[in-house]
Amino acid sequence: MNSGELLERSLAYALGSVAVVAPGTLGRATPCARWDLGELLRHLDDSVDALYEGVTDGQVGRCPTAGAADPVCAFRERACALLGAWAVAFGDVPHAGRPPGRDGPSAGGAASRGQAFACGLPGTGEPLVGVGDRSLGLGVLAAVGAVEIAVHGWDVAQACGTSRPIPPALAAELLPVARCVVDDADRGVRFAEPVGAPTSWPRPGDRLVAFLGRRPGPPRFLSGRGPVCLP
Template sequence: MNTGELLERSLAYALGSVSAVPPGSLERVTPCAEWDLGELLGHLDDSLDALYEGLTGRPIGLFPKGTFPAGLFLEAASDPVCGFRRRACAVLGAWAAGHPDTVVVGDRPLDARVMTAVGAVEIAVHGWDVSQACGRARPIPSALAVELLPVARCVVADEDRGVRFAEPVAVSPSAPPRDRLLAFLGRLPEAPRFLSGPGPVCLP
């Protein structure tokens, strides 16, 4: 598995979701029960920050340190969509420029390919969360989900349930890989429902 390519495809999918966020929508509910859309976009920035830390040889802390160039860090706060786009490009640039084989997460070493694959899962699934919050049916591409599902199954343990992820949702074994990926990570793999109003609004 080429984890750099996997990350690039996940970022491209998530960028398509983030780019469709309408103005004035940051308080919308999301599939992540504790976060509104603004908080979810902030979490995505934190994820990009952690990937950038690791790929540029810095230890990955438990809390983001703002290791992006200052302009990108400030831009993300003032314009979440443009900030995400430029920070995603910075992460891919760090991968392409060469990176350490091992990264440090907290005080533990981790294979950089594992970190990158896990980052790809998180970014793609949260990209789906963003599209749901905006009331848009934008499924994760099937080929991408096929590669992300075994990664998720390897890295999400029982102790993560109720902390980092919800309990898995029952879904048919014959369901498409993207539905099985979402269900495994505690999401209902169904199209959003809409309310009337200025722009699509998703019901929780």
Template sequence: MTMTTDCGALLERSLAYALGSVAAVPPGSLERTTPCAEWALGELLGHLDDSLDALYEGLTGGRIGLSPAVPAAGDLACAFRTRACAVLGAWAAGPGERVLVGEVPLDMRVMAAVGAVEITVHGWDVARSCGLPRPVPGALAAELLPVARCVVAAEDRGVRFAAPVAVPPHAEPGDRLLAFLGRGR
């Protein structure tokens, strides 16, 4: 990721992609399996809600606590849409330059780019859980893959991410992004 990347636009595009996936969640489907082996769809949506809450907290308060947010109650897809709009509004209001994650300072653009990876990939997970073929848009994936390569370390494998999956050299950018993060087609 270069510092010339428009992280606000990247975040907006990732949210738009994920919103399309979340819109397809049928009622009564929260127990469906997901590509995230330990999570059912409802838990994945709860995790997405927590991720958006952390982004919002960083954008509006300049600090992200290390405690998870109180999970949303009720319609988790609706909660995701509401938080997504709040995050976009907070970015548009002009975030500061730095955010504290725990006690570690982080460039706000880096936080937004990492958030975009999280949101996009879990948006794909949601679509997959619902049986929808929603490839990650190529241009979005091409921008997110360098970010993912910068922030996913070997010690994250087996904990937060599975081992990378092999893809052919001519694979689409979305397939390369998903494969790097341990997801196969």
């Protein structure tokens, strides 16, 4: 698994979803029942900022970033900064090196600040990033971040009334990551219960969002803070 490639593809997909956000629609409901579209975009921006901190500082900070007045623009800028930082750390850039670590990890996380993950994803020999009370390989952190970015990109498109399935090849690679890092303790807190049996959904993207508590299919959200279903 190439975590950097997964992250880049997830960001590209999410940027495509964010591109359909129209002015004056930040109050729309989303598949994330607690967040309207503006809050979802700010959370997405915060997740990307956490990944940027992991790449550049070797640790993920304790506090979320301050909400930007224009969350669409902020996310675009942050996504570009993250890709640039990853290229410096691992690409063909002069003086590229491992992201510097610090003496002690701080609390927080890319998928959910304050939530630490540990799983058996590849990552041996990679730089370590302080996340909560443990350290994770940077590749593991990037793979987990890629799941969150892609799925929230799907959420954004749904909130905008646009059908944008997660690309099948990308979803097929992200689903094992999601199954590794989301357990029963996350259900009802960060994710809803899975929707239907895995065999209920023919496309990998549908299986991924269903596993994370979303109902695949055409957009069902109109406006307001709660989910509004079309007749």
